[in-house]
Amino acid sequence: MAAQFTRKEVEARNQRDNAAIIIDNVVYDVTPFFDDHPGGVEVLLDNAGKDASQCFHDVGHSEIALEWRQQFVAGEVVPEEHWPVRSRDQQAQQAAEPLTLATLISVWGPPLVLAALAALFYMYLFP
Structure with a gap:
């Protein structure tokens, strides 16, 4: 991932024609995914410009969804603005x-x- 974004830059990308979200310090351009998102466009628009890590993990996406999101990677959050990332094991333990x-x-x-x-x-x- 070559491109790096500040959280402020991602925050500005909160419109239907230019939307990005952050999941586990990775920035995803979700604009082309609006029509294909199984959960509907509203959930993406609600989280556009924000860190959607908690929301993404709470839904419990499949392995296919985890692989599919890779095609929307735009870059990552600059290292000094990284937030802690929970592993899938930690998420499962917390959910149980x-x-x-x-x-x-x-x-x-x-x-x-x-x-x-x-x-x-x-x-x-x-x-």
């Missing part, structure tokens, strides 16, 4: 919620209570 009793109750509690009430109601109506 530990299995606890409270989690199980919050997920399975309401359906079990409704099933018990339905059974009691059935036994009351049809003795």
